Amino acid sequence: MFVCHCGKNIAGTVDVARVSEALARHPGVVYATHHEYMCSEPGQELLRRAIREHRLTGAVVAACSPSMHETTFRRAAASAGLNPYLVEIANIREQCSWVHEGPAATDKAIRVARTMVEKVKGNHPLTPVEVGHAEKCLVVGGGIAGIQAALDVADAGFEVLLVEKSPTIGGRMAQLSETFPTLDCSQCILTPKMVEAAHHPRIRLLTYSEVEEVSGFIGNYHVRIRKKPTYVNPDRCNLCGECAKVCPIRVPSEFDCGLSERAAIYIPFPQAVPSSYTLDEGSCLGLVPLRCGECAKVCEPRAIDFDMHEELLEEDVGAIILATGYELYPKEAMAEYGHGTVPDVIDGLQFERILSASGPTRGEVRRPSDGRVPKEVVFIQCSGSRDPELHKPYCSKICCMYTAKHALLFRHAVPDGKAYVFYIDIRAGGKGYEEFVNRAMEEEGILYLRGKVAKVFRDGDKVMVWGVDTLTGKRVEVAADLVVLAQAVVPTTGAPELARKLRAAVDAHGFLQEAHPKLRPLEALTGGIFLAGAAHAPKDIPEAVAQGSGAAAKAVAILSAPVLTHSPEVAEVDEALCSGCRICAPQCPYTAITVDEVAHVNEILCEGCGTCVAACPSGAMTMRNLSDVQVQSMIRAALSEVPEPAEVKGG
């Protein structure tokens, strides 16, 4: 029995000497001590030495959560010749010293430690189960984070499936005009990556596709992907665009955020990958050529195929990278800023399209309502962010920077224009970011106003903005021509549901949850699933790229492992007791149980949930190292009284 002080983290609350002394008298314990930091090298050496000197057949370390140091102590024990599965952690920090006070905390620590001693007494030495794995990686989301992850995994020599739900890869970055702080053209730096992904021999692009089902476990996921029909053969389409010209349908363009219209047959933008038109079944008059069929008539290369069907693909992959990206907080949610009702109140992405040379105004700044060049533009930061009462409590992180960029680019495009920026405060942490914001602030014609906007409404052909400058305490009224809202960043619609299919947790806002906020920022709690980009939290491009590469490295570690090991702490059948009643088999979510005369558990498939064990009426099904007998003695150890200290310390 080894009790850790964890500096003051445990010893500040729990009387560790008392815990060690009480456990020393517990049946079966031959050695008990406490140490300042068990996880330190001297602490581990203490464990190793005790194992050798006392020929221990089991050890309990009472310390932090087993999710922190179970591996550390099991490895240390193994190096001293003790089977690692005979070592257990009693969690007396997260579930005791950090949440309780006074003598009751010490009493609880003793009880918790006793339960683990009882468990160890019933443990058996085990060896990990070896499992093979698939050597393919699934990347979900074809934005910059997903593209980077796919390229890195493919460059490391493994096959990648890159699944994207829209007709092209490129994601949000393809919609942006210039990027802060260098004002690089976004598409110009993105498209080479898109082309690289398209032509990489080991990347299979599955655009217009969605992941429908996932089963399995780390190294061995089985996924089903639904590929919707585009009704255009990409190998034949030569992008002549005749089809779109004759199409009688016009619907708002997703790529231009509703600022322009597209036909039912369309290409989101000229550099789309795959390079092909797509026929949107939802807006097309009808796939029966009798009802329209105009596009097919003019298609010279005969690329249009109304008989194309959706495809269902089944694939085995070893690792999954989720890079499902973000969208902006819906317009309807910001009624107080007139968003969604006043045409000249737009969001940041729409302004990107207006600034973009490939956008609806070919890069000229013109407002949506009447196409006039706006002279007075108001930018409102934190629109829907940092507002715990009404909207999202978190900071969307990218808005301070892109608003500074918007104001600058607007001033470059309209030299006699005036820009106002309402902000709560400026957050410009990033390389070159502070300098960039300063440049915007010092630029003539950009007025930074600290304060909140109370109301935005239409007044003739102006948009009135009422706010307060909290630095001067004065009311501010601007009769603007255009208002740009830096809307909060939210996860892509449907992404939390997908995460749920993968059993990857999401936080209260729908962003993917990492396994540890500091030390495992790229991993989901479920093994073999990794996170990249804004699906995890609002992020700018360099962060998304870095995380994409990081997730790829994590995935490659799995794909390149000769074998994976699997916990041996799984279910097992005592054939002598089994009556072959078959109650267990349907309980198993992994079809790991087969029954002939008696039940058999496939230890590779079994994940160790124990549902079958709890259901077995004859006690034949057991869980390795957590048998009923063990739990019964753990219960008793938890509940029986704690004896008084052997001697009163310190008089």
Next chain:
Amino acid sequence: MAEAGFEPRIVAFLCRWCAGAGADLAGTSRLQYPPNAIPIRVNCSGRVEPSWVVDALRSGADGVLIGGCHPGDCHYMVGNYKARRRVYLLRKVLEELGVEPERVRLEWVSATEGARFARVMTEFVEELRRLGPLQGNGQG
């Protein structure tokens, strides 16, 4: 029945992926709650056998908490649904035996819900204080 100063004893079976991780998060966030429960970690709430609960109540526990993942979030997909059915039946049986069914609680706590874990613990302890010691458990 409630006695002044009565501190109920609780055994808490927590699944490793959600409730157990939520309990760890409560610790990391330093959220204080009463120390009455001794946690026993299981892989999944579906591993918890009704006989364990009975065993705990017979061995001096005044209440038993089973903590699992929210419906649909079980790491093993369906373990928590099995747990829910078993606990439902068990509570009926306990009622027949004259044991207040409120002494057995099934709660869903996700890995991100440290605050919820602390609240569940606090509420359960308060409820058991109201109910008093389990008959026949002596001082409990």
